[in-house]
Amino acid sequence: MAFVTTTITGARIFDGERLLDHTAVRLTGGRIAALGDATLLSPGDEHVDARGGTLLPGLIDAHVHLLPGAPRQALTFGVTTVLDMFSKPDTVRDAVARAAGPDCADVRSSSVGATAPGGHPSMMYAPFPSVTGPRDAGRFVADRVAEGAAHLKVLYDDGTGGPMPMPSLDVPTIAALTEAAHAAGLVVAAHVSTARGALDLLPTGVDVLAHVPFDALDAAQVTAIAAAGVAVISTLSVADGFPGGSLPAEPALAARLGPAWRAVLERQQQRWLPPQLPDFGAARVNTRLLHAAGVPVLAGTDAPNPGTVHGASLHRELGYLVTAGLSPAAALTAATARPADVFGLADRGRVRAGLRADLVLVAGHPDEDIAATQEVRAVWKRGVRADLDGYVGSADEQAGLAALRAQTEKVIAAVRDRLGVRL
Template sequence: MAITITGVHVFDGQRLTGHTAVRLAGGLIEAVGGPELLQAGDERVDGHGGTLLPGLIDAHIHLLPGAPRQALSFGVTTVLDMFSKPDTVSRAVAEGAEPDAADVRSSSVGATAPGGHPSMMYAPFPYVTGPQDAKAFVADRLAEGAHHLKVLYDDGAGGGPMRMPSLDVPTVAALVDAAHQAGLLVVAHVTTASAAIDLLPTGVDVLAHVPFDPLTEAQVEAIAEAGVAVIATLSVADGFPADGGGMPLLAEPELARRLGPAWSGVIQRQAQRWLPPQLPDFAAAAVNIGLLHDAGVPLLAGTDAPNPGTVHGASVHRELQRLVAAGLPPGHALTAATARTADVFGLADRGRIRPGLRADVVLVDGTPDQRIADTQRVTAVWKQGIRADLDAYLGSADERAGLAALRAQTDKVVAAVRDRLPQFARGGDDQRP
């Protein structure tokens, strides 16, 4: 049965249109227009003056069991995984093919140096020891179904608690060349301005994380001229409450309600965890986003969930708020979570409300193109034209599996940090979920 959603404002992924109705049929958006779209036999959904958005896209996550279902309950219909192991990816891709879960695209295992980030969480996994490993590494990721390649260029100097091994520039260049020959986009993890500039000559396509130290005018210009996109991940700051304050995610009533008691409890306990003395400069990161936006650099909304203080799906709405606070107009922030991410990652069938594209749409109560916090007021989600049960994740086996996996990951990281930082072993708090 076709579905016609009426009485809505329509944000098409780039702008608010004058349309008031959208018809969904056969898993696609069939038509966009006005009341005339409603046909006999259609299921009619009265939008009550709300706004219809393309399904949101989180450009940077790490998978947990059940993450695609949790993401969809917050209006996120596609997630881009930036480092997970093959068995986790295969299960998530299968889950994401179902109507009540977000679609999944993944890098599978990212390319990093032996012992490099994120070994503490994911080891063992294949490493890259030098340029000679590039072709084989990329071929193996393709065999695992990778949609893009992730490379990590980070020695811990950008605010982490310790130094670590890192790929060098020639190795990244070899990986980029091999990936591009295989038709893969390359996403580069960087945390500093100098690291971002180092990698521009290699031809990387996307920088994962805006730098946490101030960008100079020349560096902003270089990034703009290189044509790379930047995944902001400003919501990582939600895991570091200032002066012992509360966790921002829990201060948003609409989001906290959908989180449920189990995940809310995890976030509350994360507020009490041990933190290293040197933290990333989140204020500088926000200023950098404003500068990059003004320079015309494509900015993408990504959360890096499930880092502390972040949750799949929920944190996209916090990311949008932070993008607006950094200087983006609300409409531009919405584009960063829809059309622009779809364009950068070659997802030509989604990210816009346009006839012929996937019927991945989200109905929210309010006008998020004017007040970005209204994205939190999700009233309905359709994925390929099928309306999702937004309450199915809470209390489910998927929720329990995700929480258990997060606890296991956290225990592994805590053990590794205690082994390497004696001061943590003496005084660190238990930060397990």
């Protein structure tokens, strides 16, 4: 990667937690060299006049599932790091290799998540290694470490939060997996969809709940989650795959999506849906209550679930967080400093001297109006300015669309077989 010394002047700078007095940032060698004012500009620097825009840390999506080319797509929307929460090893290897270059977001992955034989998400990803009980925990974690996993994903879901029952890991098995993961230095993110599931797992020592529960949390449950010290990934933007939400309704995002992805989202709006839909209103209330109780809330999209797109949906997620009751500044923190802290990414998530030069310049004042993040003007990954237009129409886009189509067809066949419905 060829580094160019760049100085950005005339910017409002949000450092991941607050607006700074500085107006300029100098980038060299892939790092933030200094913050200050226009006097940082030296002869020979590449000069970027921010013209009153706001400079943010590169955004972090704390919950994705990889598609070929997805990290490249994410970067065009200002997402410089993605935390993958279940992908097959070959997909992860390809994504991590590409992430070494300047045109893709950085990738941290769980590789295969721990689930029971036939458990979620077997319909999409089978075959893959599963866990039958506590005795499997040590070997399962060791195998994920050997694959390069940066964290562990565990799944606790018997289908009660969705349209069909399925096998699930039990609490003792998740406790054993968590113990083995912590011994290996891994953060543990737990898939749960219900309030009961979240409370069941608190004694196991998991670090992160990978979703805000879709059913209402009561006051005692909120207090218990806060006391346990876990973080929660919001994933509110999955609502965009159901009636009432739509990513293409945002002009700035739709323009950057390109026609192929817009067509996918249009088809997804016409898909079969179960009669009982998730209560996204309850999830938003839960998010507000958890945030107010001091629970670290992390912005994550669960892309590419129906209605979501890598990179673009994180901006929708930020909007949902503000609708849920977070301030715009707190929502920005949920996509920058907070996930960096929770997942041990000490070199990013803030605008500070010495950290990675992962930055996004947006128009307007997103710390006051969160919709301003959608107007992405420039993105730097490790100090190299990204090409924001090269993904649409590329081989990466075609590969991602083909993989999504294959996954969708696999899920449709499985649902048709289990439920006996015509999709």
